[in-house]
Amino acid sequence: MLQGALRHSLIGLLLITPALAAPTAEQRGKAFARANCARCHAIDRASRSPLEGAPPLRMLHRRYPIETLGEALAEGIYTGHADMPAFELNPDQIHDLLSYLKTLE
Numbered sequence: 001m002l003q004g005a006l007r008h009s010l011i012g013l014l015l016i017t018p019a020l021a022a023p024t025a026e027q028r029g030k031a032f033a034r035a036n037c038a039r040c041h042a043i044d045r046a047s048r049s050p051l052e053g054a055p056p057l058r059m060l061h062r063r064y065p066i067e068t069l070g071e072a073l074a075e076g077i078y079t080g081h082a083d084m085p086a087f088e089l090n091p092d093q094i095h096d097l098l099s100y101l102k103t104l105e
């Protein structure tokens with residue numbers, strides 16, 4: 001009886017812990033986008049961009065295959081971004097951000 005209850009809570013713990021311990025790439029990417037892109041670009045599935053002229057991030061994959069976008073991010077996006085600060089992302093940040101963008105497709 002007691003053993004059964006113990007086993008139950010152990011299984012519960014095992015199921016919960018990974019979610020608490022490490023944020024997924026998607027979650028990190030979303031946090032990155034919220035911190036760095038959200039003041040101009042809409043970063044979710046539905047809202048409008050705060051800055052007119054900044055395409056919602058969910059639209060980017062229609063212009064660029066996600067993989068090409070990764071290259072652009074690695075080199076730093078400067079072109080056509082008069083209003084946008086230049087970003088150079090490291091490979092981990094790019095991986096995270098692209099993982100998040102894929103969830104918006």
Ligand code: HEC
Nearest residue numbers: 036037040041051053054055060079080081083084085087
């Ligand atoms: C200060 C405002 C601002 C911020 C912050 C910003 N952007 Fe932009 N971004 C823009 C604007 C405005 C455009 C449209 C520029 C254009 O079409 O010429 C744009 C366009 C883009 C494009 C499309 C470029 C193209 O050539 O079509 C990408 C990709 C992009 N942004 C990614 C990002 C990412 C990723 C972040 C966060 C790391 C970010 N932006 C943060 C303003 C911003």
